[in-house]
Amino acid sequence: MSDTEKIIADPSPAKSIGDPGITPLSPTHTQNDSAHVPDAPSFVVVVAIDFGTTSSGYAYAFSKEPECIHTMRRWEGGDPGVSNQKTPTTILLTPDRKFHSFGFAARDFYHDLDPQESKQWLYLEKFKMKLHTTANLSVDTELQAANGKRVKALDIFAYALAFFREQALKELSDQTGGDFDNSDVRWVITVPAIWKMAAKQFMREAAYKSGLVSRETPEQLIIALEPEAASIYCRKLRLHQMVDLTSPQASHNLSPTEPLGTCMNQAKEGVRKNRQSRTFLVENVIGELWSELQEGDRYVVVDCGGGTVDLTVHQIRLPEGHLKELYKASGGPYGSIGVDYEFEKLLCQIFGQDFVDQFKVKRPAAWVDLMIAFESRKRAAAPTRSNPLNISLPFSFIDYYKKFRGHSVEHALRKSNVDFVKWSSQGMLRMSPDAMNALFKPTIDHIIQHLEELFSRPEVSEIKFLFLVGGFAESPLLQAAVQDLLRGRSQSRVIIPHDVGLTILKGAVLFGLDPSVIRVRRSPLTFGVGVLNRWVEGKHPAEKLLVKEGTRWCTDVFDTYIRAEQSVALGETVTRSYTPAKLAQQLIVIHVYCADSENVAFISDRGVRKCGTLRLDLSGSSCTAARREIQTLLQFGDTEIRATALDVASGRSVRATIDFLSN
Numbered sequence: 044m045s046d047t048e049k050i051i052a053d054p055s056p057a058k059s060i061g062d063p064g065i066t067p068l069s070p071t072h073t074q075n076d077s078a079h080v081p082d083a084p085s086f087v088v089v090v091a092i093d094f095g096t097t098s099s100g101y102a103y104a105f106s107k108e109p110e111c112i113h114t115m116r117r118w119e120g121g122d123p124g125v126s127n128q129k130t131p132t133t134i135l136l137t138p139d140r141k142f143h144s145f146g147f148a149a150r151d152f153y154h155d156l157d158p159q160e161s162k163q164w165l166y167l168e169k170f171k172m173k174l175h176t177t178a179n180l181s182v183d184t185e186l187q188a189a190n191g192k193r194v195k196a197l198d199i200f201a202y203a204l205a206f207f208r209e210q211a212l213k214e215l216s217d218q219t220g221g222d223f224d225n226s227d228v229r230w231v232i233t234v235p236a237i238w239k240m241a242a243k244q245f246m247r248e249a250a251y252k253s254g255l256v257s258r259e260t261p262e263q264l265i266i267a268l269e270p271e272a273a274s275i276y277c278r279k280l281r282l283h284q285m286v287d288l289t290s291p292q293a294s295h296n297l298s299p300t301e302p303l304g305t306c307m308n309q310a311k312e313g314v315r316k317n318r319q320s321r322t323f324l325v326e327n328v329i330g331e332l333w334s335e336l337q338e339g340d341r342y343v344v345v346d347c348g349g350g351t352v353d354l355t356v357h358q359i360r361l362p363e364g365h366l367k368e369l370y371k372a373s374g375g376p377y378g379s380i381g382v383d384y385e386f387e388k389l390l391c392q393i394f395g396q397d398f399v400d401q402f403k404v405k406r407p408a409a410w411v412d413l414m415i416a417f418e419s420r421k422r423a424a425a426p427t428r429s430n431p432l433n434i435s436l437p438f439s440f441i442d443y444y445k446k447f448r449g450h451s452v453e454h455a456l457r458k459s460n461v462d463f464v465k466w467s468s469q470g471m472l473r474m475s476p477d478a479m480n481a482l483f484k485p486t487i488d489h490i491i492q493h494l495e496e497l498f499s500r501p502e503v504s505e506i507k508f509l510f511l512v513g514g515f516a517e518s519p520l521l522q523a524a525v526q527d528l529l530r531g532r533s534q535s536r537v538i539i540p541h542d543v544g545l546t547i548l549k550g551a552v553l554f555g556l557d558p559s560v561i562r563v564r565r566s567p568l569t570f571g572v573g574v575l576n577r578w579v580e581g582k583h584p585a586e587k588l589l590v591k592e593g594t595r596w597c598t599d600v601f602d603t604y605i606r607a608e609q610s611v612a613l614g615e616t617v618t619r620s621y622t623p624a625k626l627a628q629q630l631i632v633i634h635v636y637c638a639d640s641e642n643v644a645f646i647s648d649r650g651v652r653k654c655g656t657l658r659l660d661l662s663g664s665s666c667t668a669a670r671r672e673i674q675t676l677l678q679f680g681d682t683e684i685r686a687t688a689l690d691v692a693s694g695r696s697v698r699a700t701i702d703f704l705s706n
Contacts, residue, residue, distance in 0.1 A: 087227035090211045091267070091551035093129070094203065094232060094246070096171045096378055097349030097514065099146070100129035101211050102548045109556050112549050116214060128545055132349075134203055136165035140194060145206040150415075154408055158439065161408045162190050167199060168411070169380055172350040174242040175235065176376065181704050182248060189407035200249035204232070208255050229263060230255050231555040233547055235351045236268040236372030237567075240655065240703040243683055248704065265558055266682045267551045270346040270355035273512040274366060275560055276550030277344065280540055288511075288526055288537040335507075341369060342508040345494070345525070346547065347515035350378040352490050356503050360562065367563040370502045371608050375493065379515040381486035386417050389482065393459040398447050402440065409439040424479045425519040432479050433471040441470070483520045491524050506535045512546040562613050564680060568637040571603040572619075572657070573646040587645070601636065601643040601651065605679050608641060613680040620674045620691070623661065631659040631673065635701065656705060659688050660698040673697055 090103040102114045114128065130146030135153050137143050143164075144152055153166045165188035173196055177184050185193045208225070215223035232246055243266050250256055256263040336342075336359045346353040353374040358367045391399045403410045416435045423432060436452065444452050453466040463478035497503050509529060515521060516539055529535045540546045554560065578588060578595035589596045604617045623631055635655035636646050643651055659673055672691040677684060688699035 086229035086263075088215060088223075089229045089231060089552055089555035090215075091231040091233065091272075091548055091555055092204065092207045092211075093269075093548040093551060094171060094200075094234075095129070095132055095349055095514070096169050096351070096380060097132060098129040098544070099132045099203070099207070100545075100548055101207050102545070102552050103211065103215070104552045104556060106556065109553075112552050113218075114545060114548070115210065128542070129548075131168065132171060132203070133166065133168040134170075134199055136167075136188070136194065136202075138163040138165075140165060142202040142205070145203060150411065154412060156408060158406060158408065165190065165192055165194060166407065166411070167194075169349065170196070170199060172376065172378075172380070174245055175238060175351060180239075180241045180245060182245075184245075189403070189411065191404055197245070197249055197252060200246065201252035204250055204253035204255050208253060225254075226260075226263075229265065229555050231265045231267050231551045233267045233269045233272055233551050235346075235348070235374070236270050236353045236355055237351060237374045240684060244703045247683070265555055267554045268353075268355070268372065268682055269348065269547045270344040270353045270372065270512075271366075271368075271561055271682075272547045272550030272554050273346055273510065274342075274344045274355060274357050274550065275553045276546050277510045277512075277538070277540065279553070280538075284541050286539045286541070288522055288539060289529070289535070340507045341503070341505065342510065343497070343503065343506050344510045344512060345490075345516075346374075347490065347511065347513040347518075347521060348378045349380050349514060350376060352377040352493070352513075352515075354493065354497055356497070356506075365560060365562040367610075368561065368565045370497070370500060371565040371567045373493065373497065375489065377486050377489040377493070379486070379518070381489075382421055382482050383414060383417065385482040385485060386414075386421075389461070389464070389478075393461055393464065394444060394452070394455050395448075398444060401447065402443055406437075406439050406443055409437040409443075412437045413440060420474075421479065421482070422517070424476070424483060426480070426523045428476040428479075431465075431476065432474045433467055433469070434474065435471050480520060483518070487521055487524045490521065491528055494525070494528055509535055509537050511537060511539045512543055514544045516543045558681075559613055563610050564613075564682075566605045566607055566609045566611055566679060568639060568654075569603060569607045569641060569643055570605050570635060570637050570654075570679070570684070571601045571643065571646075572633050572635055573598075574600050574602040576600045599645045599647050601646050601648070603643065604677055606641045607639060611680040614678065615680045616676045616678050618674065618676050620672050621659070622671055622673070626671060629660070629662045631661065633657040633659070635703075655701055655703040657686060658700045658702065660700075661690070675699060677701070 086106060088103055088105050090101055092101045093099060100115050102112055104112045131150055132146075133149045133153075134145050135143045135149035143149065149166070150168075153161060153164060156164060167186055167188050170186050173184065173186055174180060182195075182197050184196045186196045186199055187193055208230075212223050212225060212228075215228075230250070232250065234243055234246055246266060247261075247264060250264050251258055338360065339358060341356060341358050344353075344355045344357065346355075351374055353372060355368065355372050356370040358369050360367055387399065413434075413436065416437075420432045420434050441452050444455070448455065456464060456466045456472075463475045463481075465473040467473040498506070509525065511522065511525060522537070522539070525537055529537060575589070575596040575598055576583075578597050583597040587597045587599055589598050602619070604619075605611060621631060621633070633656070634653050635657055636643075636651050637654040638648070638651045640648075640650055645651075657675070657677075659675065661673070673688055674691050675686065675688045677686050684701055686699040686701045688697035689695070690697050
């Protein structure tokens, strides 16, 4: 073998194994129970980027003024009836695949292109979900633009982060009166808590490619979990900054025809009118709501975004008010874009799947127009609504349908047997309130079912508060469904912060200022590696026997680093020592495996999958000892898994990396 000879644990039977695998020198599980909280590097400012499925934005706070959170400048553009506190997560590339624009600017420019010309441009929206739904995510994963052309996902995410970097640094320079240095910024990027390690690493790789941070200063970037960020901000809430849906005042003075969320909308409007400065004051003291919590009290944060719904269960730890995660983050792809998919299915039912597919490719800009029109109308859906909702169909939709089918859209509606959607004389789809509500039902049912399963767990009993956050939390239909679920739970209160769409963004800034606020997390999976253990007769299966130089070994043994749902304190490490097969070896490559199950015996067990690679780079250090020990420390208590290593004989650090994207 070459100098870069690899030690790899393979799940294949012993008789066909080419390499004996890894023999751990330290077979015991070493954990640091008294978690050491790492010292945070000092930065002048923390800038958080909330990279959402449907909308994105940034906010920042200076380290010397942590109580002042500044939200981004108002974006050019916007839609009637839709808040423009953030900008749509849309990106436009020129026909030669160069970055052109992001957000409202991208959408408006694309909309104004000539229909024939627009086919050459690459327009992408709601692409964040690809990182959650792709089974074998890698740096080569591709996205499909509206015109059907494919482009590397890493390029798109890097373009988007570079856009936010430029916007934020320009605003900071304007505010401070000079060129603001990127090295003075600690960046925070938010991601769903249910994302796998590969997706989190993908965002970090995109950040490196965008120039947000460099590989030499990885600590300059923090990956924040969205519901955790929301939880941190909710600690600061004052009574006038939230709506308690379970209090009688929440629906006080509302007429039967007013939507459930009217009181929240009125409150938000008051906040908005007084927010010309875009600066939120966050008091150092805990909010009145928080002061009701006692040691050990539990609460749930339900983050309802565009793509995913994320649930986190936290327990308060006094006197410092640190947070402990009680149950591993859960959720699924139940975000508000599910409602958009139901609307698309309805259009297919009326006009035919073949037509809709063709229209999206031939008139991509008009399809975007149609979905914008639907977006503003779906926000008006409410349990108590009695009057119909009208959705404008673009002229090109009506015209193209007539050419495609040979008859009018009105004729299609009459023939479709969809009774609850009519054609209005103004040239619009006229949907009954029940028809609109039906589009929400599958997505909301998923959320409620997930909440029911969560509440059935002992760790989630006796919940004091349920914080409903994220853009989808503004939906009165979702609010009503969550209220109905908790009606029998007298102690549980449903709380919605004002400016609910900015809760995660503001919390992410607070997290960047103090990442140690979450002291204990739960491992989502069981992680470990495959090793050789001494053969034990009667304990190990015969097919795992390997005899090497007279010694009997058991192959494929799963050496557990950490178990699913195990509590892990911030800064806590798991230590293992490995020895290279040859003294001159320059690289040790160890496959990392994971499983949903808490108890795993072998890497060949059902449900165990290879999820990453641990690399120990031994180049640059030599060893004269008869046996070489590389001590490896893996840190699991943070939002990402980190690895460090030490050559014990020389006392020199060994470059250790853990990679989840190259499988």
